[in-house]
Amino acid sequence: MVFAMAAPLFAQIMMIVVMIVQGQWMFAMMVVPGAIGCLASVLIALPWGSPAPAGTASPSISAASPRPTAVDDDTGGTVAFHTMTSQPIESMLGFDRLPWRTIVNHWIGPADLNVPLGVAAQSRFDLDLVRQGPHALVAGTTGSGKSVLLQSWCLALAACNGPDRLNFVFLDFKGGSAFRALEQLPHTVGNVCDLDLAHAARALRALEAELTRRERLAAEHHAAHIGDMPLPPPRLMVVIDEFHALKDQLPDYIGRLVRIASLGRSLGMHLIACTQNPLGQVNADMKANMAINICLRVRDTMQSTELLGDGRAASIPPTLPGSAYCNDGEQVTALRCAPVGDIARCCRQVSLAQRFMGFAPTPALFTAPLPMRVPAPVRAGHARNRFPDRLWFGLADDGIALHDATVPVAGGNIGVIGAHGRGKTTVLTMLARSAAGMDGLMVRHSMMRRGERVTELLRGGDGFGAAAAERPDAPLPPRLVWVVDDADELFDPFNVGDEADAFRKALADAAVTVVFAVTTARHVRVPEHCVTRIVFPCGERTADLTAGIPSNLLSTLGQRDLDTPGRAVLVTGAAACLVQCAA
CATH class of the missing domain: 3.40.50.300 (P-loop containing nucleotide triphosphate hydrolases)
Structure with a gap:
């Protein structure tokens, strides 16, 4: 290999000598850089490694060396x-x-x-x-x-x-x-x-x-x-x-x-x-x-x-x-x-x-546990655009790796259960904003302000109106996503107000997705009221089991999980996993 790389160098040196003899100095100077490059290639190809010490084998690993047995010294003790x-x-x-x-x-x-x-x-x-x-x-x-x-x-x-x-x-x-x-x-x-x-x-x-x-x-x-x-x-x-x-x-x-x-x-x-x-x-x-x-x-x-x-x-x-x-x-x-x-x-x-x-980076076999804080996307809709029919609200942990925590838009009602100060309002706000960034949805957000319930229209269903509904080719009305915070009083069976009645009808309407937050699951019936639940554990085993957290997952939760705001359990049917809600 060294000889093959030295041949072009020898040819260029001969050209330089001939041009100098003929007085063509300018052409000789043009060939000099190429000769220097060939010289550098030859020097790199030379075996510069230090020779192996006497008595040792060649450093090549293409062939296995013979396996000697242990040799004891004259006293029958250890090997020298x-x-x-x-x-x-x-x-x-x-x-x-x-x-x-x-x-x-x-x-x-x-x-x-x-x-x-x-x-x-x-x-x-x-x-x-x-x-x-x-x-x-x-x-x-x-x-x-x-x-x-x-x-x-x-x-x-x-x-x-x-x-x-x-x-x-x-x-x-x-x-x-x-x-x-x-x-x-x-x-x-x-x-x-x-x-x-x-x-x-x-x-x-x-x-x-x-x-x-x-x-x-x-x-x-x-x-x-x-x-x-x-x-x-x-x-x-x-x-x-x-x-x-x-x-x-x-x-x-x-x-x-x-x-x-x-x-x-x-x-x-x-x-x-x-x-x-x-x-x-x-x-x-x-x-x-x-x-x-x-x-x-x-x-x-x-x-x-x-x-x-x-x-x-x-x-x-x-x-x-x-x-x-x-x-x-x-x-x-x-x-x-x-x-x-x-x-x-x-x-x-x-x-x-x-x-x-050109090997691609090797994917990790597992990830670190859930972080104590998950930031919300900086740009509106950045994380949600990857899930056209699901609402993103944080990170989920399956015990081995982390993945996006999402809930389906049309998969039934969604219940958020947890005590005050655990992050229910933050989760509802994140779900409401996720829904507002999707097409084909009409989003209403109801919350308590100064003792009164206030409802805001975050997205009003573009492209559908009373005039358009009269046409035979009119588009279907947008799906309503109703986000309701502090819904405990609306679940009260003795509440006969108009708002409670509308809330109960929305829960039973298949065309409406109700996302509600309550402090206790006492009046929540599964699956009549909700199919998917985001449960914030309180540490009381009976209450957490009643809210839907499986016993095997509940036994793995430590004090750190109970003390971390936004740490919850996502329950979807028979599956459940730990989640950290985005702040």
Whole structure:
């Protein structure tokens, strides 16, 4: 390649020499810029990377290196880890002055999860999570190098597989420091830590939903393995740091991880769990599917025996972090893990490779929980124009992702139930403005002012009048949307006033959509009075159940939800979800 790029440079140099000999100085000066450009291309193409140290393997990752067995010293003690020369993962991946080109070269080849992890006694140590896995358990005491091992492993996987073939979900229960830099990788579809347990629970629910989705895809294509599909989804790596903390703080969600461990092989989902103490932290069902055990320095021989079958990992010197033993079910290999020289630079180079390949950003597998405040659209009708037959009023949460909270215009009456100060008037105002921005609707807004009910006409039904109604081709009258605030007195069965009578008739009229707000659901009958309800929970279980909030959703609401203005539950038929109403 260098010779092919140097040939034009040689030709241009010959032209410059001939023109100088003939005295054609002006033409020679015109050729000089092109020669300089060819020279720059040749210099860039030259292999500038530093040579590998003596005794180590080539940094190429196209072929797997032989797997040596552990070699004990003369005293029968630990392996002499100090004889293993550790080198950065960038060098093992073959990065040169422009690493993104090396990354692109790997991405255009076939997918491969066989990547370098460090160096062994005689050569480089490669680990194939598909062939030797599909799941791995990493153990080691504090300061042994677990987080560095996970970072190097994930960076190697990202450098060898594009985001269209491999995605990451990081669960860091050590404050979020281990994977904060890896969050910038285009492969990352989720990153949570133990500082927000609600967010971590969403991640585990999303993983279970993704597992179910892949099961359906495999069933639809009659495929026994994800690789047998015409367009298989990318492999998903779930990396957990401090697994024991997850087990202690979210014990109800461990079953989801066990299901991933048992079914993930054929569905392209891999699990890497990292813990300080493997004894009793990983249950038998989960451990039975983890074929790869990597044990760094541990405090006692029992922890080492749990993963390796003997106590050799307890004798690793504390002055050599990153030293480990890998048990893949066939043999136990001693290795020194490769550190990351500059993790931020590696992530930038991977992002540059993504931009060069033109890959679209990978959508997130889950989102953060509902915010405490949702601003209304700045421009009138901006959010509502996307829903021609629905009224937008905020964000809804299905437990995994956020989406727009909307109610149908022609789907029946809408009831807003909640105590004073919870945001009922704000929701009614938002729904009234949403309806006023739609065509074919006549919108009336009734509210209490100084003890009297006042009705305003927000939109009067353009294109329909008494004269037009006499024509045979006259358009149908617009649908009436009547927004009524403080409607408790209108529901009172002893109220025989004209306004209460008109309100009851409107509730029974299929051509009218009544959006009303009440403080209690005592006189509201479902589905006669309303089909859709927006309920603001009050914290009293009986009252909230009576208003329509399902018991399973009610049990997930905490004090923060009760204290947040605008936090409500949208009930539509048998479905219910948490919403944050726009302010």
